Amino acid sequence: MNKNLCKVSSQPIISCHDFGKQPLGNGFLNKEEFDKEYFFDMAIGFSKESLLLQLLEQPENSEMFHEEYAFFSSTSEGMKKHFKKFSDDIFNSKYFNNDDNFVVELGCNDGILIDNFAKKNIRHLGIEPSLNVADVARGKGINVISKFFEKKLASEIISKYGKANIFMAANVMCHIPSLNDVIEGIKLLLKPNGVIIFEDPYLGDVITKKSYDQFYDEHVFIFSALAIQKLFEKFNLELINLEPQLTHGGSMRYYLAHKGFYEKSENVDKIINQELNLGLNKEITFRKFSDDVKKSRNDLIKLLKSLKKEGKTIAGYAATSKSTTILNYCGIGPDLIDYITDTTPIKQNKFSPGMHIPIVDYEYFKNNPPDYAFLFAWNHSKEIMEKEKDFMHSGGKFLTHVPEVRIL
Numbered sequence: 001m002n003k004n005l006c007k008v009s010s011q012p013i014i015s016c017h018d019f020g021k022q023p024l025g026n027g028f029l030n031k032e033e034f035d036k037e038y039f040f041d042m043a044i045g046f047s048k049e050s051l052l053l054q055l056l057e058q059p060e061n062s063e064m065f066h067e068e069y070a071f072f073s074s075t076s077e078g079m080k081k082h083f084k085k086f087s088d089d090i091f092n093s094k095y096f097n098n099d100d101n102f103v104v105e106l107g108c109n110d111g112i113l114i115d116n117f118a119k120k121n122i123r124h125l126g127i128e129p130s131l132n133v134a135d136v137a138r139g140k141g142i143n144v145i146s147k148f149f150e151k152k153l154a155s156e157i158i159s160k161y162g163k164a165n166i167f168m169a170a171n172v173m174c175h176i177p178s179l180n181d182v183i184e185g186i187k188l189l190l191k192p193n194g195v196i197i198f199e200d201p202y203l204g205d206v207i208t209k210k211s212y213d214q215f216y217d218e219h220v221f222i223f224s225a226l227a228i229q230k231l232f233e234k235f236n237l238e239l240i241n242l243e244p245q246l247t248h249g250g251s252m253r254y255y256l257a258h259k260g261f262y263e264k265s266e267n268v269d270k271i272i273n274q275e276l277n278l279g280l281n282k283e284i285t286f287r288k289f290s291d292d293v294k295k296s297r298n299d300l301i302k303l304l305k306s307l308k309k310e311g312k313t314i315a316g317y318a319a320t321s322k323s324t325t326i327l328n329y330c331g332i333g334p335d336l337i338d339y340i341t342d343t344t345p346i347k348q349n350k351f352s353p354g355m356h357i358p359i360v361d362y363e364y365f366k367n368n369p370p371d372y373a374f375l376f377a378w379n380h381s382k383e384i385m386e387k388e389k390d391f392m393h394s395g396g397k398f399l400t401h402v403p404e405v406r407i408l
């Protein structure tokens, strides 16, 4: 893969911001593994041709998604509710037939979304290459195939199950560098009246909230509707609806279908126009974003250092993939953040990728509350604020970097 060319259009990329050497976002590790840790050069660039903002380089799939993948989707109660509503939206839509439904989910993780279809005995298939999370889904009775999706796999699925009327994905499409091949596969798999429904963190929110931590090894693209419309058009697939979502700090749900089959919602032109006003099709927007990111880094380092100087204790709240970018880009290690608490067993008693801050369980946080907790899972802030009333009542404070670095 040529890092100077767009992964989709093969046209030159304009480099916009350099995050320096980064480890794997989910590469939590033991002490013995410190000296063989994986790093790559992380920078983002914009293609004027495809309008895709993208990583210039990305590690191999097998480095990131494997039998010890550290992120389990069902760790958030808020996300469980969100995906229940997502499936209800599909059940109640005109896209869902009463007769022969076959629902395919790309990157089903532990089954948080597709479980809602399995429970209703709807014919379904989850595709999940990371074996450990796929096994959790299988344990729930979900039919899962553990492979990376590509055009070839679409043909295999068709010969075994037939074509799908719903092809869905949540926080997955933005992980895939080979989108041309994958979209060809999706198109092949889709019935003539079928619909592709997927959602991902939204570029409009990343730019306005300066949430640069949405970039890490796994997120090779952060999409705009402009880019998605252009990309799928090449395959005669039409963007028929857009629905902004509050999840993951601001996401967009995209609906696509074979061209001309469904009427296009007014939302499509409305949101596309908003994006043009925001300049999501212009290089200058991403140059300005780069300045915002540098300022955010300086402000954060300054705040953490001044709190430390006052003798305050600071912990990280949730060892998110996003936190890997913040910590490594800002050079924040155990000298500034004492520990990070996380509820995911596979991350606990390990160290954060790159900066090697200890990851501890939730009990430790309860027993050793810090003066300040950096909200690395800022996207789950509503759920966390609800849960942490005691911490705040006893004087604990949260820190965030979105949209500005501040004490909450």
Ligand code: DWN
Residues within 6 Å of the ligand: 071, 075, 076, 077, 171, 172, 218, 219, 248, 317, 318, 319, 320, 321, 322, 323, 341, 342, 343, 344, 347, 376, 377, 379, 380, 383, 384, 387
């Ligand atoms: O796209 C992706 C998104 C959907 O999920 C993946 N590439 C990887 C992952 O990214 P992330 O790790 O940044 O996602 P979250 O959902 O922000 O991470 C939540 C983490 O926070 C989990 O490790 C669990 C933890 N957590 C916690 O310790 N206490 C979460 C909540 C809500 C809590 O109360």
